[in-house]
Amino acid sequence: MEVAPAANEPLIMALPKGRILGEALPLLARAGLVPEPAFADEDARQLRFATNIAHLTLIRVRSFDVATFVAFGAAQLGIAGNDVLMEFNYAELYAPLDLGIGRCRLAVAEPEAMVKDDDPSRWSHVRVATKYPEITRRHFAARGVQAECVKLNGALELAPSLGLCGRIVDLVSSGATLRANGLVEVERIAEVSSRLVVNRTALKTRPAEIAGWIERLRAAVDGA
Amino acid sequence: MTDLERLALLPAGLRDVLPPDAAHEAAVVERLIGHLARRGYDRVKTPLIEFEDGLLSGAGAAVTHDTFRLMDPISQRMMGLRADITPQIARVALTRLAGAARPLRLSYAGEVLRVKGSQLRPERALPQVGAELVGAEGPSADAEIVVMAAEALRDAGIAGLTIDVTLPTFVPALCAGLGLGPEERVPLRRALDLKDSAAVAAAGGPAAAILAGLIRATGPAERTLAALGALALPSEAVVERERLAAVVARIRAAAPWLGLTIDPVENRGFEYHTGVAFAIFAAGVRGELGSGGRYIASFGAGGGEPATGVTLYVDTIFALLPAPAAPRRVYVPDGTGADQAAALRGAGWVTVAGLGPVADSRAEARRLGCSHTLIDGAPAPVAPNSRGRAHG
Numbered sequence: 001m002e003v004a005p006a007a008n009e010p011l012i013m014a015l016p017k018g019r020i021l022g023e024a025l026p027l028l029a030r031a032g033l034v035p036e037p038a039f040a041d042e043d044a045r046q047l048r049f050a051t052n053i054a055h056l057t058l059i060r061v062r063s064f065d066v067a068t069f070v071a072f073g074a075a076q077l078g079i080a081g082n083d084v085l086m087e088f089n090y091a092e093l094y095a096p097l098d099l100g101i102g103r104c105r106l107a108v109a110e111p112e113a114m115v116k117d118d119d120p121s122r123w124s125h126v127r128v129a130t131k132y133p134e135i136t137r138r139h140f141a142a143r144g145v146q147a148e149c150v151k152l153n154g155a156l157e158l159a160p161s162l163g164l165c166g167r168i169v170d171l172v173s174s175g176a177t178l179r180a181n182g183l184v185e186v187e188r189i190a191e192v193s194s195r196l197v198v199n200r201t202a203l204k205t206r207p208a209e210i211a212g213w214i215e216r217l218r219a220a221v222d223g224a
Numbered sequence: 225m226t227d228l229e230r231l232a233l234l235p236a237g238l239r240d241v242l243p244p245d246a247a248h249e250a251a252v253v254e255r256l257i258g259h260l261a262r263r264g265y266d267r268v269k270t271p272l273i274e275f276e277d278g279l280l281s282g283a284g285a286a287v288t289h290d291t292f293r294l295m296d297p298i299s300q301r302m303m304g305l306r307a308d309i310t311p312q313i314a315r316v317a318l319t320r321l322a323g324a325a326r327p328l329r330l331s332y333a334g335e336v337l338r339v340k341g342s343q344l345r346p347e348r349a350l351p352q353v354g355a356e357l358v359g360a361e362g363p364s365a366d367a368e369i370v371v372m373a374a375e376a377l378r379d380a381g382i383a384g385l386t387i388d389v390t391l392p393t394f395v396p397a398l399c400a401g402l403g404l405g406p407e408e409r410v411p412l413r414r415a416l417d418l419k420d421s422a423a424v425a426a427a428g429g430p431a432a433a434i435l436a437g438l439i440r441a442t443g444p445a446e447r448t449l450a451a452l453g454a455l456a457l458p459s460e461a462v463v464e465r466e467r468l469a470a471v472v473a474r475i476r477a478a479a480p481w482l483g484l485t486i487d488p489v490e491n492r493g494f495e496y497h498t499g500v501a502f503a504i505f506a507a508g509v510r511g512e513l514g515s516g517g518r519y520i521a522s523f524g525a526g527g528g529e530p531a532t533g534v535t536l537y538v539d540t541i542f543a544l545l546p547a548p549a550a551p552r553r554v555y556v557p558d559g560t561g562a563d564q565a566a567a568l569r570g571a572g573w574v575t576v577a578g579l580g581p582v583a584d585s586r587a588e589a590r591r592l593g594c595s596h597t598l599i600d601g602a603p604a605p606v607a608p609n610s611r612g613r614a615h616g
Contacts, residue, residue: 009508071343073510085418091492092344092511096439098422195420201512204388204505207443207485 009206011056011213014070014078016063017042020194023101024079030220031213064131067093067197076202077213083171083192087132094203095195096214099221102194104173106135108187111160114167115184129159130169139169139189157181237341237348244547249351252380252542256353257333259376265331265355270312272335276304282522284311286496290338305337309354310533314521317358318529326359326529333538344511347539356533358521363467366500366518366532367474373504373514373534374482381545384507386483389445389472390490390517392497394464395435401458402430416489438488445472448486471500483507499532506544513540554596554603555589557582564601573603 013033015024025040035058039049049058061069063084070078071090083106085095108128110118125146130136133149140147152159156168157177171192172178172185196217203210234240241249261267275296280288287307296303306312309332317328333353341348355372357365374385395416399409408429415423416435419442424435434455441451449472452465468486475484494501494517501517514536522528551574556565558578565575573596582588586606589597596603 082420090343091417094419096419096421098420193422195422198419201505201510203442204485204487204503205384205386205483205507205509211443 009055011077011209012059012069012075013056014059014061014066014075016066016079016081016194017060018063020063020079020081020102021060024099024194027099027101027217027220030223031216064088070197070199073199073201076199076206076210078197079194080197081192081194082190083132083135085195085197086190087134089134092200094198094200096198097196097218097221099194099196099217102192104171104192106132106169106189106192107172107185108139108167108169108189109172109178109183109185110167112182112184114160115186118186120186126167127165128167128169129156129165131156132169135189136169157183235348237338237346239347239349244550245542248545248547249538249542251548252545253333253351253353253538255380256376256536256538256541257331259379260331260353260355260372263329263372265329265357265372267331267333268313268316269334270306270309270316270332272337273303273305274312275299276302278315278523279304279306279311281524282311282314282528283496283519284308284314287311287338290340292337292339306334307336307338308535309334309336309352310356310519310535313354313356313533314358314528314531315523317356317521317531318523318526327365328358329355330358331355345537345540351538352535353538354516354533354535356521356531358531359529360532361530363470363474363500366471367478369516369532369534370471370475370502371478371482373516373536374479376536377504377506377513377541378481380541382506382513382541384483385513386485386505386507387475388485388487388490388503388505389468389475390487390494390501390503391464391468391499392491392494392501392517393499394461394468394488395438395491397460397464398431398434398458401460402434404429404431413491417492419489435489442487442489443485445476445484445486448488452486452488468500498530502534504536509540509544511540513537513544550595552596552603553592553594554598555585555592555594555606556598557585557588560598564598568598568603 015021034052036050038044038046039058047059051058059075063081066078066080067084067088067090069075071092079099081102085093123145126140127148127150128136129150129152131153133151136149137147150165156170159165159168160183161181169189175185178185196214198210257267276293280291290307292305293302313330313332317330321328331354335349335351338348355369357369370387374387377385411427415427419439421436421439424439425432428435437451437455441448449469457465472484493515497517497519499518502515503512504514506513514534516534518532520528521531553574553576554568556575556577558580568575576592576594578588585597589606596605
């Protein structure tokens with residue numbers, strides 16, 4: 001599929017560092033987008049990377065920041081998990097395509113010892129450590145439970161055993177990390193996968209070009 | 225932080241506009257409202273604050289959560305600071321101007337105040353210019369507002385304008401036609417807001433295939449209309465599609481230079497609209513320059529009138545326009561005749577009067593940011609101050 005060239009206007013795509021990157025690159029390659037070799041080097045200090053497409057630049061940022069860069073129009077395209085989209089709920093973002101990568105789930109977990117006399121239907125107030133305070137509050141509020149959130153940026157599994165909180169809300173893929181820390185998944189909040197995100201203004205002002213990229217990536221996903 | 229600095233700090237989202245920006249902004253407002261006035265939209269002025277129940281009735285309900293409130297100590301009733309001027313214009317049209325000939329064309333300029341800013345627009349006080357066309361239905365009225373707004377912006381000097389035409393009534397009509405209940409529409413609405421095709425497929429039920437088609441059809445107007453035409457729609461939605469096509473055709477004919485896209489699933493920010501609506505974008509500009517569309521102008525319990533209108537976001541627009549050339553400023557030393565200064569002003573100079581004798585009028589002119597000083601009855605240029613004038 002041909003993408004209409006913009007009048008020399010640069011196009012920026014934000015990709016998340018870490019886990020998802022390894023799955024995203026083959027997908028992008030199938031869509032005809034190949035970054036310069038330095039992109040694959042996790043230790044590179046460089047933050048912007050050229051691609052085989054002259055006006056398209058990749059930036060590599062933290063997964064939560066992808067949504068922010070795209071929402072504010074600093075990048076026109078990006079790849080972000082729907083966990084991040086649910087947390088920020090940015091009105092300036094569209095997520096037109098499920099890329100089917102980075103699959104995991106967002107779940108509530110608690111220590112094994114707690115599970116046996118715990119009845120989730122009787123919770124009235126919980127203290128939860130999470131990277132996702134908004135989703136957590138919304139999730140518990142919808143059930144009429146007051147959630148007091150402790151925002152952490154990592155090593156959540158430590159929090160219950162050290163008495164920081166009773167429960168955690170975190171991404172779970174295999175469950176191995178939970179098990180290794182004596183935690184059990186008790187509730188599933190959402191299935192997570194990575195989405196192609198698009199800045200709203202970019203889609204309105206460069207419709208043919210942006211739609212072209214959505215279609216290219218759709219074809220790459222369908223062909224997988 | 226010193227006490228002075230602390231006192232100078234304004235609440236979040238509020239700011240002072242300094243020279244020369246304040247004058248520039250006022251000039252942009254006059255230019256935009258002048259364009260509306262030349263098309264027969266008569267200017268009205270409504271108060272900054274009024275009773276809450278009136279302010280938030282009808283279309284005003286959409287800004288209930290954005291409105292500052294305070295108690296009127298005189299009437300003991302709750303008042304609201306306007307967060308949107310459109311409901312006030314509706315009130316004026318339906319009450320004091322109820323007897324005026326329809327269609328009624330009104331314009332306004334003023335500030336609105338919001339409890340909190342949005343992500344892209346953290347400001348809480350926003351200058352706006354707008355127009356409302358009350359008591360007119362049909363595609364000609366819808367197109368008049370869109371074309372007028374686009375031309376006003378083009379004449380003000382904005383390039384690369386794009387109008388995104390939306391139809392907030394389309395998805396509800398489609399859902400009704402396919403028998404989707406209100407319960408099923410809530411998750412669907414959220415998925416559509418994000419154009420999340422995976423979630424739409426999951427929540428869409430019988431509408432999933434058509435809605436996925438709609439999301440993919442979003443884009444350049446002609447392509448979208450063709451794609452919409454190819455979809456098998458229930459009759460309720462066909463009526464909406466035809467309304468949209470008629471409006472788009474009229475806009476195209478009147479403003480072939482204008483970029484035109486259609487987004488049949490957009491709803492965010494258009495919750496109170498009852499027909500064709502739109503948002504205005506410009507190439508390379510973050511966020512909207514204005515928005516508007518069809519609604520029911522209503523007030524209190526009485527029935528409403530069909531109306532359409534536009535609001536232009538002056539703060540965004542003004543930031544895109546180059547500042548006008550600074551007028552020539554001449555320092556007029558103390559003791560210069562009043563007619564001489566008046567003659568200079570008549571010739572287009574800005575005169576800055578000296579209030580007492582000074583040793584060096586050139587230095588004084590420089591200090592006060594003047595480009596010239598009056599020497600032997602004629603303006604003589606002074607070397608610019610190395611610091612220049614403070615520009616915001």
